Amino acid sequence: MSQPDLHPVPDAFAAAARIRREDYERLYAESIRDPDAFWGRVAQRVEWMRAPTRIRNVNFDPADFRLRWYEDGELNATVSCLDRHLATRGDKTALLFEPDDPAQPAQRISYRELHARVCRLANALRNLGVRKGDVVTIYLPMIPEAAVAMLACARIGAIHSVVFGGFAPHSIAGRIADCASKLVITADEGRRGGKKVPLKANVDAALKLPGTQSVETVLVVRHTGGAVAMQMPRDRWYDAVIEGQPEQCDPERMNAEDPLFVLYTSGSTGKPKGVLHTTGGYLVFVSYTHEAVFDLREDDVYWCTADVGWVTGHSYIVYGPLANGATALLFEGVPNYPDVSRFWEVIDKHQVTLFYTAPTAIRALMREGDAPVKRTSRRSLRLLGSVGEPINPEAWRWYFDVVGDGRCPVVDTWWQTETGGILISPLPGAIAAKPGSATLPFFGVRPAIVDAEGNLLEGEAEGNLVLLDSWPGQMRTVYGDHERFIDTYFRAYPGCYFTGDGCRRDADGYYWITGRVDDVINVSGHRIGTAEVESALVLHPKVAEAAVVGFPHDLKGQGIYAYVTLVAGEADSEELRKELIAYVRNEIGPIATPDHLQWAPSLPKTRSGKIMRRILRKIAENAPDQLGDTSTLADPSVVESLVQQRRVM
Ligand code: PRX
Numbered sequence: 001m002s003q004p005d006l007h008p009v010p011d012a013f014a015a016a017a018r019i020r021r022e023d024y025e026r027l028y029a030e031s032i033r034d035p036d037a038f039w040g041r042v043a044q045r046v047e048w049m050r051a052p053t054r055i056r057n058v059n060f061d062p063a064d065f066r067l068r069w070y071e072d073g074e075l076n077a078t079v080s081c082l083d084r085h086l087a088t089r090g091d092k093t094a095l096l097f098e099p100d101d102p103a104q105p106a107q108r109i110s111y112r113e114l115h116a117r118v119c120r121l122a123n124a125l126r127n128l129g130v131r132k133g134d135v136v137t138i139y140l141p142m143i144p145e146a147a148v149a150m151l152a153c154a155r156i157g158a159i160h161s162v163v164f165g166g167f168a169p170h171s172i173a174g175r176i177a178d179c180a181s182k183l184v185i186t187a188d189e190g191r192r193g194g195k196k197v198p199l200k201a202n203v204d205a206a207l208k209l210p211g212t213q214s215v216e217t218v219l220v221v222r223h224t225g226g227a228v229a230m231q232m233p234r235d236r237w238y239d240a241v242i243e244g245q246p247e248q249c250d251p252e253r254m255n256a257e258d259p260l261f262v263l264y265t266s267g268s269t270g271k272p273k274g275v276l277h278t279t280g281g282y283l284v285f286v287s288y289t290h291e292a293v294f295d296l297r298e299d300d301v302y303w304c305t306a307d308v309g310w311v312t313g314h315s316y317i318v319y320g321p322l323a324n325g326a327t328a329l330l331f332e333g334v335p336n337y338p339d340v341s342r343f344w345e346v347i348d349k350h351q352v353t354l355f356y357t358a359p360t361a362i363r364a365l366m367r368e369g370d371a372p373v374k375r376t377s378r379r380s381l382r383l384l385g386s387v388g389e390p391i392n393p394e395a396w397r398w399y400f401d402v403v404g405d406g407r408c409p410v411v412d413t414w415w416q417t418e419t420g421g422i423l424i425s426p427l428p429g430a431i432a433a434k435p436g437s438a439t440l441p442f443f444g445v446r447p448a449i450v451d452a453e454g455n456l457l458e459g460e461a462e463g464n465l466v467l468l469d470s471w472p473g474q475m476r477t478v479y480g481d482h483e484r485f486i487d488t489y490f491r492a493y494p495g496c497y498f499t500g501d502g503c504r505r506d507a508d509g510y511y512w513i514t515g516r517v518d519d520v521i522n523v524s525g526h527r528i529g530t531a532e533v534e535s536a537l538v539l540h541p542k543v544a545e546a547a548v549v550g551f552p553h554d555l556k557g558q559g560i561y562a563y564v565t566l567v568a569g570e571a572d573s574e575e576l577r578k579e580l581i582a583y584v585r586n587e588i589g590p591i592a593t594p595d596h597l598q599w600a601p602s603l604p605k606t607r608s609g610k611i612m613r614r615i616l617r618k619i620a621e622n623a624p625d626q627l628g629d630t631s632t633l634a635d636p637s638v639v640e641s642l643v644q645q646r647r648v649m
Pocket of ligand 1: 265311312386387388389390391412413414415416417418438499500501513515516522525526527
């Protein structure tokens, strides 16, 4: 690695940082040598009703699998996020809401007010019959009620399942059915970039689909005021049910290992899995990583642009920041509305100090040139973060040089829905950055690189990324399917958690994530299973078979490339191509819209009938000279015809 690519910690930043280089080395060594002592001490940062005495009970071996942290501890996550701040930070802004339309006023919600709003909804949910262990589905826009709803569930021990507001009815229904959710909290409509999103109508459509009979009640937040059909007695206005509810609500006593939430994410096979996180370990981990990675100070204004429908929103808009008593900005809008200066204007307007976004947004804004950035000040910023996909060095440098004016460290944070919180990232006052590398592991995290046979590779190496030991924020199971959990993550490499990512480690021990090695594609930082898109396509009556792969995309990181075989007798046409693309969009949601759809008279398969995706990926990339060995195909001529067609597309 050439030295110019090393970005040392800026001196001014290092001088005042919470964790410096020597601290990192000492604490990391301690966290590995004596994890019980280390995580026992860190656990004291949250409020316990009963402090844990047993810190970790972990074994990754499927034959004697255990994954428990703080197992005799008791707490309620909302006490750490709300109650404990009332005495010292009651008037401090907890949530700063910036609406989609900049002409609408921003809202500041203090810790005192947030506590009251959460308690009122929690009481209302109890009155509606929601009990500890019940699942509540939340399908809301990026408005304060989204955080209030999550915390109200946690207050009474209900498990929340937030469904991203961009998902279509079919996806909502699948997520409701899988966890037999009793209640849905939604809004009349959402707003994004000046457009309205028909959330309530989507819920209505979802609840007509099979498997959703568990839902007894739908609470509807009146947000835009748009007209919606209310179906009595199922549908209730949110305002009406919280009306008159007391502003106090006893927090449910939860065991550390009681579930806090389920969040669905795409895997390499089948339907999305309900990733289950529990209460104690998760809260300790997200609050600690949030403080350390963002070098959090009392007066910071912290802005994470993720949606609460993704894990980043759960961990680093709601639970981490609020447990730390921080001020978190909640943004309803998009980066390019009303224009492409919007992010930077919001930063100036609210004097944001810590900014956390995704490479796809950085690349899109970079394409607009420097002027929309330069016409804003951004002096308030002191740190920039990136998450969701590998950040290409060019985008990293633009982020550092132009957005941060070369003053602000960039933290490239690698983690997953499954990991609950950040596992590999620079600590900004301690670790020199290299553009494109997530750098070094967080405390207690033991990454390793294995080859396809599972051999651990030492030193400089490239292979698959695994983790050799647990951390408190690790997911505990796949909701309702523990076997799938074990099979997906713990069988490929015995004794290890398999991340699904490829990775390189350089001579300095820095980690460079190279992307997914399974059939998951990462489109603009959103995980999509190729199998999900294929299932949607084959639902169409004219489609016989479909195969979907990712391909490199300048803005999105990866795009979606679909190969479709029509049923015999159906003719392809431009209209049908458009229809199928729209069909996927309507089935799953806009994030799953295929970028390309190629007709495939047949698909390349092995003699045992397995589709050879490696070959389809190369054709999609337009790299027919890299197809590799095609001799195991049942009919090698299939490939030639696909390559020919790709050329003319
Ligand atoms: O491939 C990695 C990529 O995103 C995947 C996890 O996606 P998800 O569960 O949706 O969580 C995204 C937000 C934490 C990972 O397996 N990924 C995430 N962050 C990075 C990344 N790839 C490279 N660098 C990152 N910083």
